[in-house]
Amino acid sequence: AHLDRIAEIDGGVHAFLHIAGDAALKRASEVDQLRADGHDVGPLGGVPIAIKDVLCTYDMPSTAASRILEGWIPPYDATVVARLRSANLIPLGKTNMDEFAMGSSTEYSAYGPTRNPWDLDRIPGGSGGGSAAAVASFEAPFALGSDTGGSIRQPAAVTGTVGVKPTYGGVSRYGAIALASSLDQVGPVSRTVLDAALLHDIIGGHDPRDSTSLDQLWPSFADAARAGAENLALSGVRIGVVKELGGAGFQAGVTQRFTETLRLLEQAGAEIVEVSAPHFEYAIAAYYLILPAEASSNLARFDSVRFGLRVTPEGGGTVEQVMAATREAGFGPEVKRRIILGTYALSAGYYDAYYGSAQKVRTLIQRDFDAAFEQVDLLLSPSAPTTAFKFGEKTADPLSMYLNDITTIPANLAGVPGMGLPIGLAPEDGLPVGLQIMAPAREDARLYRFGATLE
Ligand code: GLN
Secondary structure (H helix, E strand, O other): OOHHHHHHHHHHHHHHEEOHHHHHHHHHHHHHHHHHHOOOOOOOOOOEEEEEEEEOOOOOOOOOOOHHOOOOOOOOOOOHHHHHHHOOOEEEEOOOOOOHHHHOOOOOOOOOOOOOOEEEEEEEOOOOOOHHHHHHHHOOOOOEEEEEOOOOHHHHHOOOEEEEEEEOEOOOOEEEEEOOOOOOEEEEOOOOEEEEEEEEHHHHHHOOOOOOOOOOOOOOOHHHHHHHHHHOOOOOOEEEEEEOOOOOOOOOOHHHHHHHOOOOOOHHHOOEEEOOHHHHHHHHHHHHHHHEEEEEEEEHHHHHHOOOOOOOOOOOOOOHHHHHHHHHHHHHHHHHHHHHHHHHHHHOOOOOOHHHHHHHHHHHHHHHHHHHHHHEEEEEEEEEEEEOOOOOOOOHHHHHHOOOOOHHHHHHHHHHOEEEEEEEEEHHHHHHOEEEOOOOOOOOHHHHHHHHHOO
């Protein structure tokens, strides 16, 4: 049914870069057979899932929506993909994204943008717009995304879906094509909080192949979500509203839905307080130094020798000339912009002024979170300052695209978990609005419990 749905609408939505087709059907009948033979196929056995193209899959191309990896089939699965397969989920295909996960709209995909199923003239968010659009349009009930600065939560907000960025280290990054290694996390995209929890239970947990993976046991997030759905009272729950993540610059309908949600929470017994995170003001500036710095280092592996594309200048050329020609042809404009920014920020003489300062700001932001979580159990903000914007609105001015990330970036800088979930439509345009919930590091279960109550 999902493959039929994709055949019917994906020409317009373009959520997928690759569709598994017969391989998915074959795997589905194998899982059916397992079940018929009396095996326990698990809670999501036989359920299809779309996979962001930043994740390595041994049987499907993995391009990160870049020309430089066009047609590249990795020799192995990302840990999260291997875990999906062992839990008997059925990979449906690979979803579109901004090239190397750099962007907030999927307009930077080398293979053309994904369209928002709510309004095909609008962006589905980014970088994981394909995963969110696939779930929102019922092409897939589940998807995987990656979130370095909001690429799961912001697409969830503008498509009316649920998306979770786990605690840094909570989900393996092994086989996730690296953007900024100190910020990247893989996470679930779904239509309900319980669904996200079920998926997180499958993909999460320690992985010795990721050196930053947390070596600890995690509670069942599905149990947390079920507990939240069963007990709707919120008495004793202290909720902080981050002053710096609202107000001026936020669309009126977004603020309206957010304020209404706070009122509902109060009625359910929650205590709402305003908290200030004074250094969030510098989050975008710090992020757009740290991210390009790490990305420029990570993307050095695309050297025309080890992976994918190789372009030889006419009449041959030196190794350096082949590398330069390959990168010139293989990387899109946003990727080039960030590589240049990153190498500049890391260069001798500038390192302390840019990268060093940004790291200090990062510490101050972490301390803002620590101070806030001494007062409250959870922090709330809108997931994004606006509803889905129109194509082309922000591509001419990279800074305006970067500013859209204000709400989501702090959680990545601090490594804390964040969930985005829908809270209705903005009255002025009828488009989905998202609520962001943040919890202290390792307290992902709190997000699921609270999110399921709210849902
Ligand atoms: N919009 C952010 C950026 O462009 C999000 C990136 C991400 O989370 N992958 O960097």
